Amino acid sequence: MHGLSELQFQDLVSSFLGPYYIALALMNGLAALYLWRSGQTKAWFNLPGSIGGKRVAITNVVVWLLVAMVFAVLAAIAGSGNTSIASLPEWLREAINNSTGPVVYSVGSSAVLIILYLFRGFFVRPAIAWAIWNLMWLFLGLSMTDPDFYDIVAKPDNVPIVMLVFLLAFFTWLATYRAVINDERIANGEPPLEKLDDEKILVWPDLVYTELICMIALTAFLIFWAIALPAPLEEAASSVKTPNPSKAPWYFLGLQEMLVYYDPWMAGVVLPSMIVAGLMAIPYLDFNKKGNGYYTIKERQFSYIVFQFGFLEMWITLIVLGTLLRGPNWNFFGPYEHWDAHKVEALNNVNLSEYVWQRGLNMSLPGALSFSDMPWIPLPAWLTAFLNPFLQFFSLLFGRELPGTLLVLGYFIALPPVMALTVFRGFYQRMGFIRFMIMANLLLFMASLPIKMVLRWVFQLKYLIAIPEFFFNF
């Protein structure tokens, strides 16, 4: 933590962690109280032996009360300045730093999401979800004592991302919880949960008062947030002092992260436009009539998986990666790693054309054609001047870059018909030619990012088509 001595940092962290753990203890205490009062007490297991002839059961209420007590003890320890006890062990932090990188992060988050999806019936159980929820907060609290972690997470403009992650975890659980119940009900021939509360009620007072309470709560929350966390204000703007790293606002960092794999014209212009167009196209492409107005996964598995892949897996995890784990020179830094501007990472990525011509065929790269090399073509000078860039570009595209061009054209033009004839035959028949082609191309654009990631990681592939002369790299 720059500018703070170790002691000052400990003071700062413990003044944060004390209330933090107390809040977590209260959260678990309230959960226990709620379960007890609403008669949802469940015996999870029995203690061995018996007292007075009665077996002693450990109920969920007891467990969450114990968890609350653990947090209360943590509050006492961390709040009194003993932050070294209430933190992750050094070796674990080292291990996490050393084992993480863009590959582990991306593959790992995909694996986690896939496991959560496949075993959602298990993970949405309130007790399991509540345990994971507690672990997430505990992990955050234990990590906060690390100065490098604190530095990044507690940066005022990064706080919303931490909130976003927790909110998404909660709401994804809520939606999946209801979807799992609905899917079971539908399988049993029952209507979804949403159908049960079918009676009409008056908007005044039920809805109007709910809105009023929401507004007051939100205002209180905003004022609290505004008092607790000052808005950032760095030194005055200077066009000569470039900060390292220079980052866009956090909600665009998924796009900035794509710059690792794509040139700006793709990552900054084409793909965002495709995202917007794709979002707008969703209602016109999704021909599935089911799942309108209630949570379900089984009734609309395809659209669910595609959306979650795009939203949670691509958009959100890339934002988290770009904001919290990308440091100076856009290098990857582990969560407990110091952002060292001098960290050097070898960049020896190779273009496909270099692979083919130089390494494969042992030739030098073919150059571009130009009318100046072909004086025998009887064209007026003004016309050749106009046509020359076109000739250069296309001779590079179908000459030097032919392998990549064929691959990309095959991907975007030949693959959709193949999809229509094989895996997506049913889709094609129901959607018709135009709608199917639009959907196929949107899907292929979306899939191109993970494909390029894997090509980069496995083959150090830089570009499939590399025509830097015309800023055309793909």
Added chain:
Amino acid sequence: MPDLGETIRESQIWKSIFRHPMPVDRRNRIVVMLTNFFLHLHPVSIKKQGIALSYTWCMGGVTFFLFLVETVTGVLLMFYYRPTVEWAYTDIQMLRDVHSLGILREIHRWGAHAMVITVWLHMYRVFLTGSYKPPREFNWVVGVFLLLLTLLLSFTGYLLPWDQLAVWAITVGSNMARATPFLGHEGPGQQLLTLGGVDMITNASDARFALLGAREVGEETLNRFYILHCIAIPLGVALLLAIHFWRVRKDGGISGPL
């Protein structure tokens, strides 16, 4: 001695504003929704599940409320802020250090971040409940435009404090426009657009220039972003919000199983 509240409610002024008795019985609870301008956005009655927080998450409403918070705090902040290179940074410093209402800036900034998050959560909920399906397809499209405008509002506002964070975030973000195909001076196809051997798309005529009003983030950009942030985009949002809410009602109210 007549009751004061009753006196007020019996007065001509009160009755000219509220043309019905207090909404304590069924009839007047219906009438209040129909006769009040602010409430007539709502239907009179609604299915019980339509207001269950576990179904709606209230995120659309929260987003709208945050938009109102941003409007009010934004107008107040405009009193204290001059969008010039000379004054912008100092004015924000004054808000932080001197003015007693400086906390407005915090509310405005955190409200803006929160609004981006709640828009996403709202769309997340709408997707997961399949609420974009017929007959609500077009309202989803309007919603995507609102998402775009929300991001642009946040993006243009990011520049206004005129500190290092602001200027470089906007520089990084707007550098992308340089690479717009055909329309950016470092975009693919730019070389193909020439007129008599002279490039038509240069750093003084490309998409980035249109966004920044200059070759670099500077005085012109600050002015441009200020106007976009305070006038142009909010007006667009207000119009689309009106359409969005109106369509919610016209498309059959909040979604639910048929």
